[in-house]
Amino acid sequence: MDAVTIEEVPAPAIPNDQRQLLDTYRNLTREAVSLAGPAGKTANASPANFIVFVLFGRLVQLGRTIRIVSLLGYAHEAQALARTSLNVMADLLFIRQAEPDRRALLHALYSQKRRRTAEKGRVKHGFLTQADYDRWDKDQTKKEEEALKGFL
């Protein structure tokens, strides 16, 4: 059976057509931030405003990262980030579809539950002591409650 080797290849220049597409994409992310900017003034007015604004911020950050990773030649790997963008988009639509304030709070509180599950895994496998977990959880919970102050 023939051998197979793995070799690192030098980075070629980005093809011009790919750069042009990514330039248009950069313009989109910049314009989106500019158009959405005024929403920040009332982002704290309700749970839905807050979470919708937060999720939009995530979409922009993901978009910028996707562009940079793709500029470097790793669009295949950027699929993972694009999938996350789709999840965020679906969450946004789901929150706004019905009972937006209630769904926004549910979204926020679920992240608290996931955070605890992840950290308990670290306690279970000896990467974190129970005492450190308890301290950390208290601190994180306080920060989350401050972020959602007035909504709960």
Add this chain to the structure above:
Amino acid sequence: MGDGPTWTGLKDLEVFRLVGRGDFYDLFYVPFSDAVHGNIMGARQEVIQAKTGLISVGPRFPGRILGWVVQASADALIVGLRQIDQQFALAVDAKIDPLQREVFEALNRYAASKSFRDDDFV
């Protein structure tokens, strides 16, 4: 809040269908998930390269995949922008339309480009 694996209590497919974006699920979410999960579909490039005796790691500038990634993430951003517009009553809808057109036209040009046309890897 139940003990479900997602905050909605629904599967991803169900959420996409419920919000009327089943097309995004079929066109993009499914193939992107293969890349995320590192299954054999996500490793197709390495499988094909391995048959030649050399797996080359580094920047590959995949033509077609770049088109799908930009289309999906640009669409997601535009949908998000429209949601912001409605949630906050910004009345910027008329400014979003030309942005969307610009991306659409860029993607059409890209679909006819050398990078996209010459890439037989999907």
